[in-house]
Amino acid sequence: MSDARAIEAVTETLRALVEDGIKSVEPGATAVARPPHRVSPTGQPGLVNLFLYRTSTAPERRNDPPPGLLPGETGEPPLPLVLHYLLTPFVQGDDDLVAHRLLGAALQALHTRPLLSRAELAQTAAFSDLSRQPDHIRITWHAVDEKEIYSLWSVFQTPYRLTAAFEVRAVLIDSRRPVRTPLPVLARGADGRGPRAGADPRPTTPAVHRLHYPGGRPAARTGDTVELHGTHLSGVTGIRLTRLAATTAGPTGPAPDAVDVPVAAPAPGDPVLLRLPGGLAAGVHALTLLGGSPRTELPVGPWYLALAPAITSTMPAAVTRDGAGTARITLTADPPFAPGQRVDLLLGADAHTARELAGNTARFTVRHARPGSHPVRLRVDGVDSLLVPDRTTDRPSYDPTQRLTVT
Template sequence: MSDANAIEAVTEALVQLVLEGAREVESGAKVEARPPHETPGPSGDPQLNLFLYQIGIDESLRNEDPVGLRPGEHGDPQLPLVLHYLLTAYVPGGADTIAHRMLGGALRTLHEHPHLSRVRLRQVQSPSNVSEQSELIRLTWQSFAEKDIYSLWSAFQTSYRLTVAFEAGPVLIDSRRPPRTAVPVLRRGALDRGPEAAASVESPYPQLTAAVPVAVGPDGLEHEQASVKLGGRVVLRGANLDQANEVRLSHPLLAGPVSIPVVPGSAAEVRFELTGPPQAFPAGLWSVAAVSGTTATNEVSLAVAPEITSGMPMTVQRDGTAAVVRLACRPPVRTGQPVLLVLGSRSVLERRAVAAQPEDPVTGADLTFDVPDAPVGTHLARLRIGGVDSLLVDRTGPKPVFDATQTVTIS
């Protein structure tokens, strides 16, 4: 509970608190709240000046509901202010030691009172009920950099005096608009039982958790792969998938999705095969969703790998110290896809002989790579298109091994 007089009440309470600390060390000290440029004259009494120079918002309380609302009621949140103060000592004749003494007494008192008590707030003359607000008003030290001091005192257009800064908040001001209160509900449903809820973390709707490429090994079992090539099989895993009749695949370089029928399975798994014209499935990362009627699940990622269709293993003769490697692949490369040949741990960019035309997004399946300082020897070869490598590791056996056919020998 707090009204628009809250700022005035907090300032008055701080003046009283600072005055107590200053008079403990300087009996004739005074404390006022006024702009810094209105300094006392040369014959005035020693005094401390408290100046509210900025008001901010406590963002953590910006959208908190007002205190006292019941479920189903709505009201405007309180305005949570943070008040920024400057405390400056003024002593006639420039006696800085007296100024330092008063500041020391005031700061000690502020340190001993980390928040404004409700009792102190009730003792001020301002007709405010800020003392009844739910949050305590905390006092926090603020440090100033040289640029901050220069900016502030330049704005005041007066000579700089030793100043300390602190903030007080949150100061909560209530909205004058009353909360919106709905009429109580007499009965919830025909039997006054309300909605029924089941204690389960599982969603009743179809959802996907992963799209896993698999290959059948010599043992007749499916083995998980890092990516799928054209003609390969993919297992979709999730929940409530028994009604799925197709999958929808999307690629960032295609104008629209591609649909493929699924092989009926269980509620936890369904399968599909990546069959179709090669140009319809460019290599790279795809998004996959299962579709049941007009309902589609969430999307999961699927890596479609390029495949080297040239005769492998391959032998290339060096011309001096360089070599040229020519490969064919599928699916064909599309405009905008980066193409790399990785020989061992060394990558080589493709040489584009013909620039791709905007009206022809497919740039082709014949690739040429210039290998400067080509190392003599046999190297494991991977083709990387759209960030996905061709399948180099055979995972269909008891342990993963490199595919011995995917090599390029430079002689």
């Protein structure tokens, strides 16, 4: 999602795109972002000014939930901004032909890129996390009528110059209010199971009906053996694991984050036993069945496996807040974080996104931290660390080592 510098990031990215375009027709020209009455082309062959003259909100996005919100969680919707810009060429000596040339090149540069890509935002505006916004940011041209033009230029008390207007939508800015996420339910019903329903269409192809994680947990850990229960699995000799956040498979083979794991072909009616190797990133992985020799992908599936991160750092005796009520917390985890992963600290029922990741280390800044002792979870790409280590006991409980005291 986007931080408070998202508007600045959009303006800087647009300015860089415009400058790249106008240099193709006027090598010494530059692009700036200033109020129109403060722009002077003195000493330059020409420049194009990008001016943000109005902001509004996209009403159709006002009630959208925060991206990545899981069932049962609540969070403040992001602020969906629409940014309105003026694009004006300024030329020394007021040569309109040069001004028209610059404006044409600037319009061509933005028309060529109607969507601001994540790569452009990350490269040009690395100071903001706007590039992590899941929705595209679109440039749309806007017709300005005579009354609006007169009002705009009258405010600055400067002569009118040829101007184009466009809008950029929607820039989503996060609320600083943390997401509320409830703690895991320890048991459901008398036997700890929810209602189950099923049909028996007697399939003739391999199919996985359910995954059984050790200890009755909702996710697996590295090194666990996961049971795949289903029908017609006796011909399965391997499992392909593909992390969902990775690039999709290309024509030459699986994506870089796809790993093929050999398994022993089970007897008819028995589950497939999948031992998770090291090197897998935490998160959700697609399971694809492989069969034959050499192993080939079977035309069924995929199914999905959740691989939970494990907090490996020892919890400090206490974390002390500063005078503003901010606590700074550093955690290490296994497996290490993959590039581009979203990592959240769930401190009690409040979620806080990591702003700094390095290898297996995540650093969090918790504003207005609540004092007291809190259960701690680490969420990586939507999968939580296992706060309840064993659900097969009569009285499941939270892991006492996964607790942090804030003073």
